[in-house]
Amino acid sequence: xxxxxxxxxxxxxxxxxxxxxxxxxxxxxxxxxxxxxxxxxxxxxxxxxxxxxxxxxxxxxxxxxxxxxxxxxxxxxxxxxxxxxxxxxxxxxxxxxxxxxxxxxxxxxxxxxxxxxxxxxxxxxxxxxxxxxxxxxxxxxxxxxxxxxxxxxxxxxxxxxxxxxxxxxxxxxxxxxxxxxxxxxxxxxxxxxxxxxxxx
Amino acid sequence: xxxxxxxxxxxxxxxxxxxxxxxxxxxxxxxxxxxxxxxxxxxxxxxxxxxxxxxxxxxxxxxxxxxxxxxxxxxxxxxxxxxxxxxxxxxxxxxxxxxxxxxxxxxxxxxxxxxxxxxxxxxxxxxxxxxxxxxxxxxxxxxxxxxxxxxxxxxxxxxxxxxxxxxxxxxxxxxxxxxxxxxxxxxxxxxxxxxxxxxx
DNA sequence: GTCTATAGTCTGATAGAC
DNA sequence: GTCTATCAGACTATAGAC
Numbered sequence: 001x002x003x004x005x006x007x008x009x010x011x012x013x014x015x016x017x018x019x020x021x022x023x024x025x026x027x028x029x030x031x032x033x034x035x036x037x038x039x040x041x042x043x044x045x046x047x048x049x050x051x052x053x054x055x056x057x058x059x060x061x062x063x064x065x066x067x068x069x070x071x072x073x074x075x076x077x078x079x080x081x082x083x084x085x086x087x088x089x090x091x092x093x094x095x096x097x098x099x100x101x102x103x104x105x106x107x108x109x110x111x112x113x114x115x116x117x118x119x120x121x122x123x124x125x126x127x128x129x130x131x132x133x134x135x136x137x138x139x140x141x142x143x144x145x146x147x148x149x150x151x152x153x154x155x156x157x158x159x160x161x162x163x164x165x166x167x168x169x170x171x172x173x174x175x176x177x178x179x180x181x182x183x184x185x186x187x188x189x190x191x192x193x194x195x196x197x198x199x200x
Numbered sequence: 201x202x203x204x205x206x207x208x209x210x211x212x213x214x215x216x217x218x219x220x221x222x223x224x225x226x227x228x229x230x231x232x233x234x235x236x237x238x239x240x241x242x243x244x245x246x247x248x249x250x251x252x253x254x255x256x257x258x259x260x261x262x263x264x265x266x267x268x269x270x271x272x273x274x275x276x277x278x279x280x281x282x283x284x285x286x287x288x289x290x291x292x293x294x295x296x297x298x299x300x301x302x303x304x305x306x307x308x309x310x311x312x313x314x315x316x317x318x319x320x321x322x323x324x325x326x327x328x329x330x331x332x333x334x335x336x337x338x339x340x341x342x343x344x345x346x347x348x349x350x351x352x353x354x355x356x357x358x359x360x361x362x363x364x365x366x367x368x369x370x371x372x373x374x375x376x377x378x379x380x381x382x383x384x385x386x387x388x389x390x391x392x393x394x395x396x397x398x399x400x
Numbered sequence: 401g402t403c404t405a406t407a408g409t410c411t412g413a414t415a416g417a418c
Numbered sequence: 419g420t421c422t423a424t425c426a427g428a429c430t431a432t433a434g435a436c
Binding site: 207208211242243245246249 | 401402403404
């Protein structure tokens with residue numbers, strides 16, 4: 001086994017970068033190898049020299065990004081200040097939507113279509129992580145650090161509200177007439193969860 | 201122009217019904233005419249006897265459903281009780297996610313991929329309606345009937361939180377381990393918006 | 401109105417020269 | 419490693435018999 005050369009690494013990265021752009025916009029089936037090749041400035045057979053198939057590119061992307069995507073939740077610290085930990089999570093998730101919209105849409109496309117390629121990760125890795133953090137949130141609520149709340153549905157609402165701005169960006173832009181949604185979104189979402197969670 | 205016969209109406213409806221099922225699961229490009237034909241128990245050329253093209257079926261679905269989908273927002277009554285009107289809207293939207301998940305996913309797929317077929321309706325019909333209702337919400341807030349809130353972002357959060365349960369159902373099911381999400385969702389979402397909107 | 405057969409196009413993947 | 423050429427299969431849509 002040889003180490004990958006600089007060229008190999010550069011081309012692999014270019015393909016993944018191009019794949020992220022195109023898959024996130026058109027979904028798996030809506031994307032063609034030609035689009036990826038053009039976006040990566042490579043020929044179609046050359047793309048298939050680095051990856052065995054179109055599906056291999058897609059799966060490499062999903063697997064490589066899942067950890068990054070779940071990282072903010074993993075960071076939630078049971079020993080930290082409850083309200084501050086949760087508000088930091090909300091803020092980080094919204095910033096990720098703003099700064100990495102392609103990643104958000106890639107997962108949204110995959111899940112919307114039934115998660116055929118990562119269903120195992122949802123029932124395994126994802127469920128475990130959410131269950132673990134749900135227990136932390138429940139303990140915080142029991143200790144009176146935050147108001148009582150269903151921890152699983154709290155997580156769903158944070159996901160829903162933050163990822164909405166990336167996934168449905170076209171609609172948000174249409175309704176706002178092109179104004180930048182993020183300053184308002186940050187203020188609104190922060191206020192919403194602060195009111196929900198702050199004890200009386 | 202003749203009236204459509206019963207058979208014509210029945211077949212057209214069967215195609216639209218089948219299209220809704222398949223398009224909402226696989227998106228426009230991910231869906232084949234064969235899938236629609238099989239689902240509708242018709243032959244492929246027979247499907248194209250009723251609709252000029254695959255795209256025509258898709259557009260007929262989107263246009264036919266947009267009004268229905270926006271109806272709960274249109275119902276928001278400026279002369280009603282502010283909090284009650286908004287909570288009814290939240291509840292109705294969540295019930296629609298539960299009862300019409302295919303419709304929700306059809307729009308989600310379309311918007312996620314940049315709304316190539318209904319972009320005009322977003323900047324026209326949808327924006328007008330939201331702007332109109334945003335003014336109503338702002339007036340309620342100014343009158344002290346609800347807490348001050350950015351009306352556009354309020355609408356986004358209602359859409360995000362309610363449609364999440366339909367659009368990302370696979371993920372919700374995976375995390376909850378198959379438990380029915382809706383009883384908990386209704387309680388959580390209702391509580392969340394009540395706390396956000398109820399004046400002190 | 402509905403079918404079989406098929407035209408014509410697109411696309412994923414491979415062969416083979418360089 | 420990268421390219422040109424191309425195959426095989428899938429797909430939308432049409433032609434034409436019944």
